[in-house]
Amino acid sequence: MREWLDFAALELFFTRNTLFTPLHGVGKNDAIGRYGSLMHPALAPFTFARGPHTVKNRCVLAAMTNKQSHDDGCLSKEEIRWLEMRAEGGFGIVTTAAANVSKNGKGWDGEFGVWSDEHIPGLTTLASGISDFGSIGFVQLFHGGMRAPETITGVQPVSASENGGRGMNGTVSRALRDEEIEAIILDFAMAAARCERAGFQGVELHGAHGYLIAQFLGSKTNRRTDKWGGSLAHRWRFLQSIISTVREHTSDDFIVGLRLSPVLESAGFDIVNALETVEMCANMELDFIHVSCWDIDETAEYEGDVRPYTEWFSHVLNGRMPLFSTGMIWNAEDAEKAVNQGADFVGVGRVGIAHPNWPWYLQKDMEEPQRPPFSTNHLTEAGLSPAFINYMRAWDGFVS
Numbered sequence: 241m242r243e244w245l246d247f248a249a250l251e252l253f254f255t256r257n258t259l260f261t262p263l264h265g266v267g268k269n270d271a272i273g274r275y276g277s278l279m280h281p282a283l284a285p286f287t288f289a290r291g292p293h294t295v296k297n298r299c300v301l302a303a304m305t306n307k308q309s310h311d312d313g314c315l316s317k318e319e320i321r322w323l324e325m326r327a328e329g330g331f332g333i334v335t336t337a338a339a340n341v342s343k344n345g346k347g348w349d350g351e352f353g354v355w356s357d358e359h360i361p362g363l364t365t366l367a368s369g370i371s372d373f374g375s376i377g378f379v380q381l382f383h384g385g386m387r388a389p390e391t392i393t394g395v396q397p398v399s400a401s402e403n404g405g406r407g408m409n410g411t412v413s414r415a416l417r418d419e420e421i422e423a424i425i426l427d428f429a430m431a432a433a434r435c436e437r438a439g440f441q442g443v444e445l446h447g448a449h450g451y452l453i454a455q456f457l458g459s460k461t462n463r464r465t466d467k468w469g470g471s472l473a474h475r476w477r478f479l480q481s482i483i484s485t486v487r488e489h490t491s492d493d494f495i496v497g498l499r500l501s502p503v504l505e506s507a508g509f510d511i512v513n514a515l516e517t518v519e520m521c522a523n524m525e526l527d528f529i530h531v532s533c534w535d536i537d538e539t540a541e542y543e544g545d546v547r548p549y550t551e552w553f554s555h556v557l558n559g560r561m562p563l564f565s566t567g568m569i570w571n572a573e574d575a576e577k578a579v580n581q582g583a584d585f586v587g588v589g590r591v592g593i594a595h596p597n598w599p600w601y602l603q604k605d606m607e608e609p610q611r612p613p614f615s616t617n618h619l620t621e622a623g624l625s626p627a628f629i630n631y632m633r634a635w636d637g638f639v640s
């Protein structure tokens with residue numbers, strides 16, 4: 241178990257976060273409690289080697305699609321406000337929703353884009369809104385690939401190979417040509433450069449959940465016989481080229497991380513593939529890996545042993561770069577469990593939607609954050625527009 245830090249760092253956290261009334265007037269002594277004279281490990285600051293950028297705590301708002309932005313990919317004031325409120329609420333890192341790097345990589349309505357300079361003014365407003373509250377902002381970059389439907393983009397979806405199946409409504413993707421692959425790699429790099437120009441501290445490449453990067457990594461979705469397909473080392477080439485091209489188009493201070501799924505059965509990507517990918521990435525100029533567990537209690541068998549995903553990722557990374565982990569973390573105990581599994585940063589999704597000031601609940605003797613279902617009033621006060629609340633109705637039992 242990792243050593244916890246003293247309350248000096250917690251004080252730093254408090255002094256920078258004064259909006260939410262519960263934080264007012266919290267002094268040094270009040271910070272001692274649930275953890276004796278020690279603070280919750282997710283409230284300790286962290287300094288990235290790159291920059292160096294110091295984050296005031298290890299609480300991460302994970303990327304969450306919220307369908308609030310404009311058809312042309314420009315950020316709406318509602319999307320900006322909901323993210324700013326999480327910075328104001330004390331998250332050390334605020335990650336945006338998945339944003340498409342190519343015009344035709346758009347996965348759903350209301351998604352914001354980073355494929356044009358026209359998007360920079362909105363991105364700039366968001367980046368400065370997040371920084372003004374002392375948080376670090378990352379944009380999550382993605383291309384939907386076979387999950388960028390023709391009904392949204394007007395063109396046939398593309399992927400590593402011709403793929404159909406779940407979520408494609410009977411349609412089939414077209415295999416990308418070599419020059420198109422190179423163009424999308426450049427799109428990732430140009431998008432990252434726009435994010436840096438707008439004032440974001442970094443980006444998270446979305447290699448999880450079955451979108452284009454994951455489609456290249458998976459043996460079922462990537463059946464190519466050229467240099468982009470075959471063994472994992474070849475299927476990884478697309479991701480590898482994205483990482484190195486993003487690096488070439490951004491400054492040495494710009495943080496670049498990667499989100500991965502530990503297992504994606506439908507794509508043909510298993511835990512061994514995931515950990516081999518982590519190993520290959522550990523030798524690149526990446527600054528963090530984010531394992532998207534969906535549930536941090538989920539386990540996998542590797543090297544004849546069964547352990548939670550986060551433990552395996554941490555085992556392979558072996559301290560070479562920080563590890564973020566997300567999935568079913570609701571309260572301080574859950575967050576502590578993720579840290580004990582080897583996470584350096586604790587990511588949250590749904591609890592951060594309902595509780596903009598979630599890090600506050602990690603303090604001593606706090607009550608538990610309320611659990612779903614949430615009323616529309618509660619969610620409106622938490623900064624969700626009607627469109628976002630409506631989208632959350634699709635998440636079982638979240639909205640009452």
Ligand SMILES: Cc1cc2nc3c(=O)[nH]c(=O)nc-3n(C[C@H](O)[C@H](O)[C@H](O)COP(=O)(O)O)c2cc1C
Nearest residue numbers: 302303304305337338534566567568569588589590
């Ligand atoms: C409304 C919603 C939208 C999401 N959108 C994204 C997304 O754009 N990119 C992504 O990587 N994950 C996305 N996720 C997954 C979350 O980042 C997170 O991994 C997941 O919700 C599990 O964490 P939780 O149990 O704390 O909610 C989304 C989750 C929710 C609930």
